[in-house]
Amino acid sequence: MATIKIRAKAKDGVTTVKTLISHPMDSGLRKNSKTGKLIPAHYVTEVTAEHNGNPVMSANWAGGVSKNPYLSFKFKGGAAGDTLKISWVDNKGESDSAEAKIK
Amino acid sequence: MNLIRRKFVKSTAFLSVGAALVGSGVLIPQRALGAYAADAFAARDIDGALNASLGSSDYSPSDAIKLKAPDIAENGAVVPVTVSSSMANVDAISIIATSNPGPLTSTYQLSSVSEPYVSTRIKMAKTGDVIAVIKADGKLYSATKEVKVTIGGCGG
Numbered sequence: 001m002a003t004i005k006i007r008a009k010a011k012d013g014v015t016t017v018k019t020l021i022s023h024p025m026d027s028g029l030r031k032n033s034k035t036g037k038l039i040p041a042h043y044v045t046e047v048t049a050e051h052n053g054n055p056v057m058s059a060n061w062a063g064g065v066s067k068n069p070y071l072s073f074k075f076k077g078g079a080a081g082d083t084l085k086i087s088w089v090d091n092k093g094e095s096d097s098a099e100a101k102i103k
Numbered sequence: 104m105n106l107i108r109r110k111f112v113k114s115t116a117f118l119s120v121g122a123a124l125v126g127s128g129v130l131i132p133q134r135a136l137g138a139y140a141a142d143a144f145a146a147r148d149i150d151g152a153l154n155a156s157l158g159s160s161d162y163s164p165s166d167a168i169k170l171k172a173p174d175i176a177e178n179g180a181v182v183p184v185t186v187s188s189s190m191a192n193v194d195a196i197s198i199i200a201t202s203n204p205g206p207l208t209s210t211y212q213l214s215s216v217s218e219p220y221v222s223t224r225i226k227m228a229k230t231g232d233v234i235a236v237i238k239a240d241g242k243l244y245s246a247t248k249e250v251k252v253t254i255g256g257c258g259g
Contacts, residue, residue, distance in 0.1 A: 001252045012219060027226070029204060032217075045139050045141075046139050051126070053214075054214075054216075055212050055214060056216055056217060057211060057212070057213055057217055057225045058211070058212045058213045059209060059210070059212075059221075059223075060139050060140060060143070060144075060156070060209060060210040062144035062204060062205065062207070062208070062209070063144075063205070063226070064144075064200060064203055064207065064209065064225055064226050065194030065208055065209055065223060065224070065225055065226065066180055066181045066182070066223075066224040066225060067180065067181075068227055069223065070183075070222075070223060070224050071221070071223050072185075072220075072221065072222035072223070073200075073211070073217065073218075073220060073221050073222075074217070074218035074220045075214070075218060076216045076217075076218060077161060077216055091226065098146045101160070
């Protein structure tokens with residue numbers, strides 16, 4: 001299942017990337033309202049972005065980032081048709097990655 | 104007897120040179136792009152979180168950082184935050200919510216092609232300051248904004 005949505009747009013030599021990841025981002029501090037038990041921590045720890053195979057940005061996250069996280073960032077260079085790859089890893093070792101073409 | 108003493112002097116001399124190099128910043132262990140600092144998120148105070156994520160807790164306010172966050176967040180579970188800056192050589196950006204159980208929400212390691220800009224959504228337990236800390240040329244700069252939270256987004 002694809003968990004990553006990517007929009008990347010190049011304008012005036014700067015590429016703006018917007019991405020949405022589907023993830024519960026449970027901090028481990030919240031309780032289940034019915035059972036009163038803590039919901040175990042389950043959050044994305046690392047998001048990395050690669051432009052044509054070169055790393056451009058990496059984000060370190062924990063339970064303080066909202067559920068289904070949104071992330072936007074910019075980098076110099078990048079042209080229409082280039083490949084942008086976003087990958088994430090969470091604290092349970094699950095991971096996913098997706099590629100998109102820059103528009 | 105003398106031989107042992109020589110060895111001892113030699114090894115301590117070597118150690119102190121090593122320590123001096125680290126202290127003077129020549130041999131600061133460089134964190135690779137993307138290395139995850141779990142201890143930074145486990146830290147319960149701002150200084151500890153900054154030391155573990157950016158290598159220092161000594162930051163000064165700067166007008167060159169723009170921190171965009173709402174004055175009032177109705178839902179603390181989703182607080183949009185945007186950090187941008189006119190500074191050059193920005194290595195990393197950390198976003199801190201002072202009232203959260205663990206104040207560090209996220210750290211972004213930038214590369215040489217990155218623009219100093221990130222936008223994301225964070226959780227806030229209750230009303231407090233959001234601090235954006237930027238590491239540029241090895242120094243830390245900050246911008247602070249108070250966000251009033253109507254419904255907290257961490258406990259419950």
